[in-house]
Amino acid sequence: MDPASGHDAIADVLIEDGVIIGVGANLSKQGAEMFDASGLIVAPGFVDMHVHLREPGFEHAETIESGSRAAAAGGFTSIAPMPNTSPVNDNATVTSYIVEKARKHAVVNVWPIGAITKGSAGEELAAIGSMIKAGAVAISDDGKPVMNARVMRRAMEFARSFKVPVIDHCEDLHLSAGGDMHEGLESVRLGLRGIPGCSEDVMVARDILLAEVTGARYHVAHISSKHSVEMVAFAKSRGLAVTAETTPHHFAIADADIVPYDSNYKMKPPLRGRADVDAVTEGVVNGAIDAIATDHAPHAGDEKMQEFEKCPFGILGLETALGVSLERLLHPGKIGLMRLIDLFTTGPARILGIPRGTLAAGAAADVTMFSLDREWTYDVNKSFSKSRNSPFDGKTFRGGPVAAVVNGSVVWRA
Amino acid sequence: MKSGLLGIEDLNRDEIQAILDRARDFQPKKGEGFRKTDLLCGRMVVNLFFEASTRTRTSFEIAAKCLGADAVSINVQASSATKGESLVDTLNTLAAMRPDAIIMRHAASGAPHFLQRHLETPIVNAGDGTHEHPTQALLDARTILDRGASLEKLRVAIIGDIAHSRVARSDAYLLSKYGADIVLCGPASLLPPELKDIAPGITLTTNLDEAIRDADVIMMLRVQLERQHESAFPASEYFQFYGLRLEHLRLAKPDVIVMHPGPINRGREISSEVADSQRSVILNQVENGIAVRMAVLERVLGGRATH
Numbered sequence: 063m064d065p066a067s068g069h070d071a072i073a074d075v076l077i078e079d080g081v082i083i084g085v086g087a088n089l090s091k092q093g094a095e096m097f098d099a100s101g102l103i104v105a106p107g108f109v110d111m112h113v114h115l116r117e118p119g120f121e122h123a124e125t126i127e128s129g130s131r132a133a134a135a136g137g138f139t140s141i142a143p144m145p146n147t148s149p150v151n152d153n154a155t156v157t158s159y160i161v162e163k164a165r166k167h168a169v170v171n172v173w174p175i176g177a178i179t180k181g182s183a184g185e186e187l188a189a190i191g192s193m194i195k196a197g198a199v200a201i202s203d204d205g206k207p208v209m210n211a212r213v214m215r216r217a218m219e220f221a222r223s224f225k226v227p228v229i230d231h232c233e234d235l236h237l238s239a240g241g242d243m244h245e246g247l248e249s250v251r252l253g254l255r256g257i258p259g260c261s262e263d264v265m266v267a268r269d270i271l272l273a274e275v276t277g278a279r280y281h282v283a284h285i286s287s288k289h290s291v292e293m294v295a296f297a298k299s300r301g302l303a304v305t306a307e308t309t310p311h312h313f314a315i316a317d318a319d320i321v322p323y324d325s326n327y328k329m330k331p332p333l334r335g336r337a338d339v340d341a342v343t344e345g346v347v348n349g350a351i352d353a354i355a356t357d358h359a360p361h362a363g364d365e366k367m368q369e370f371e372k373c374p375f376g377i378l379g380l381e382t383a384l385g386v387s388l389e390r391l392l393h394p395g396k397i398g399l400m401r402l403i404d405l406f407t408t409g410p411a412r413i414l415g416i417p418r419g420t421l422a423a424g425a426a427a428d429v430t431m432f433s434l435d436r437e438w439t440y441d442v443n444k445s446f447s448k449s450r451n452s453p454f455d456g457k458t459f460r461g462g463p464v465a466a467v468v469n470g471s472v473v474w475r476a
Numbered sequence: 477m478k479s480g481l482l483g484i485e486d487l488n489r490d491e492i493q494a495i496l497d498r499a500r501d502f503q504p505k506k507g508e509g510f511r512k513t514d515l516l517c518g519r520m521v522v523n524l525f526f527e528a529s530t531r532t533r534t535s536f537e538i539a540a541k542c543l544g545a546d547a548v549s550i551n552v553q554a555s556s557a558t559k560g561e562s563l564v565d566t567l568n569t570l571a572a573m574r575p576d577a578i579i580m581r582h583a584a585s586g587a588p589h590f591l592q593r594h595l596e597t598p599i600v601n602a603g604d605g606t607h608e609h610p611t612q613a614l615l616d617a618r619t620i621l622d623r624g625a626s627l628e629k630l631r632v633a634i635i636g637d638i639a640h641s642r643v644a645r646s647d648a649y650l651l652s653k654y655g656a657d658i659v660l661c662g663p664a665s666l667l668p669p670e671l672k673d674i675a676p677g678i679t680l681t682t683n684l685d686e687a688i689r690d691a692d693v694i695m696m697l698r699v700q701l702e703r704q705h706e707s708a709f710p711a712s713e714y715f716q717f718y719g720l721r722l723e724h725l726r727l728a729k730p731d732v733i734v735m736h737p738g739p740i741n742r743g744r745e746i747s748s749e750v751a752d753s754q755r756s757v758i759l760n761q762v763e764n765g766i767a768v769r770m771a772v773l774e775r776v777l778g779g780r781a782t783h
Contacts, residue, residue, distance in 0.1 A: 247674070
């Protein structure tokens with residue numbers, strides 16, 4: 063199934079020298095290696111446009127290699143790491159380091175995202191042009207949003223000259239300061255400080271206005287609130303180049319579902335109220351949301367074994383994304399299979415402007431194969447990630463990834 | 477694993493009533509002190525306070541000693557926690573010394589709940605962040621009952637920094653289980669609207685007079701400046717709009733009682749005249765703190781059958 067062309071048939075996929083030669087009935091070539099995918103869905107390789115690989119700087123939690131292996135096991139053949147490493151990916155040297163490390167050690171394609179500002183400090187623009195030249199495909203100060211609207215405006219203008227999207231982690235840091243979970247009945251009940259939905263909404267509103275002024279391509283990372291989804295839909299209706307991604311946990315888990323004070327449910331944006339979860343799901347269905355991304359955020363065990371308010375934000379996501387999406391979106395009939403694949407492939411590839419996400423002849427041979435009905439149970443202790451922070455540990459899924467092919471090579475199979 | 481006491485929200489009314497009834501057995505007779513018993517002889521409890529507290533810690537210590545248990549209090553300032561040891565490691569180390577229970581206060585909401593998942597030793601929550609303070613709610617209920625009132629249909633006004641008050645939450649959970657009318661009152665910035673839904677029977681108001689009108693019980697909360705992460709109200713105006721003064725009491729039922737978990741800030745949330753008035757039961761609360769904590773420790777440590 064290939065959303066880019068709308069192709070949907072039982073067919074062979076012929077690959078040679080890392081390139082797709084064709085898709086059709088009874089394709090073969092003498093001496094070719096066979097991969098029997100009968101009973102499976104064969105799709106373009108999945109693209110996760112929002113991950114944290116922790117390298118350089120935090121290799122105890124994840125490396126480019128371990129993160130790429132977790133990606134492959136989740137069916138992702140392309141991943142885009144955010145720049146909040148140490149040092150921050152805010153110049154071409156760091157970008158080149160990541161590209162080079164990935165070339166040597168990663169089992170999937172790695173498309174770095176550069177910082178918007180130096181050190182992601184929100185003040186001075188980073189060396190955006192040279193990072194893009196070195197391989198960066200987008201810019202973002204993920205986790206440390208640009209609070210100064212003027213700086214954001216300049217970043218959008220500058221990014222437009224290089225035709226890369228500006229990705230914002232939308233969070234007004236003054237409104238969210240000190241918060242540990244979504245502000246609502248649950249935070250009040252548990253005595254935890256809240257992160258209000260409006261801390262996301264005011265930034266989405268600001269950014270959309272700036273995107274209109276600057277003509278930039280603007281992308282909302284991990285959208286989680288009802289009003290933000292509505293505003294993105296509004297921006298699209300005005301014809302702006304505004305896109306959005308959401309994560310599986312934001313359409314699968316509401317604040318009322320969390321295990322109290324369990325840091326595997328602590329992330330930014332936080333798991334929001336039921337109405338937000340429903341609105342995000344609806345946004346996935348109606349097209350306001352363009353991509354599913356994981357925000358895979360490994361943290362070492364001891365960092366997550368603390369008082370809730372002390373634990374860092376973020377959870378793993380690569381290996382469970384498809385299972386969760388099948389459970390919440392496909393099996394209940396909210397979306398069809400082609401749309402689901404689109405959210406994992408064409409959607410994110412188009413936003414990042416990378417030549418991936420299709421099975422068209424001549425395309426790089428990145429292929430994801432998955433099952434719709436095979437039952438499997440996620441055991442986080444067997445994760446390829448170096449970290450163990452997942453709320454989905456022990457969960458049984460119906461359907462999930464079976465094999466990942468990158469540039470014609472099978473890099474993982476179940 | 478024995479069960480400790482983490483919060484009121486998880487208890488049912490029968491469990492609460494059993495503790496309140498048992499606490500009455502431990503109350504001193506008029507003019508006497510607390511009777512010493514040997515109900516928990518040979519048992520050991522550790523008082524682990526990560527947050528400054530004189531009265532609660534002392535109260536637990538006396539309660540343990542009145543039951544014949546050994547009580548060790550740990551000064552956290554001088555402990556490993558200041559040397560960078562994690563909370564889990566600190567607790568595991570203590571648990572390895574085989575106490576029968578750990579009484580714990582911590583500034584982080586949910587800290588005892590998080591630890592109990594990793595620890596066999598029962599934990600008694602002596603206050604966790606802005607979440608719960610279960611023994612305070614029990615001693616408050618015991619104090620109300622001592623005035624001959626029943627908790628059903630009682631109108632209770634809780635006034636102050638509700639958002640950051642573990643006392644307000646525990647009291648609201650407890651009173652709600654008895655069907656009381658609970659009015660939570662404070663400036664809107666300290667009174668999130670969701671509070672109305674944490675338990676049945678709760679109404680909210682930002683008007684002090686409205687809260688006090690026809691009240692059977694007025695519970696004042698300490699204005700907790702140390703929990704103010706920001707300026708949520710102009711401090712200079714607090715007493716003017718939310719401080720309890722004698723003239724307010726006229727709005728309440730004639731036999732209204734005034735409670736306060738202490739320590740009180742005279743002139744900040746309560747006037748001296750009210751604090752020292754006949755309507756104040758603040759010192760009865762302190763006394764009941766020991767009786768209630770004896771009942772809690774006996775329940776948690778599984779003492780001998782009642783006499």
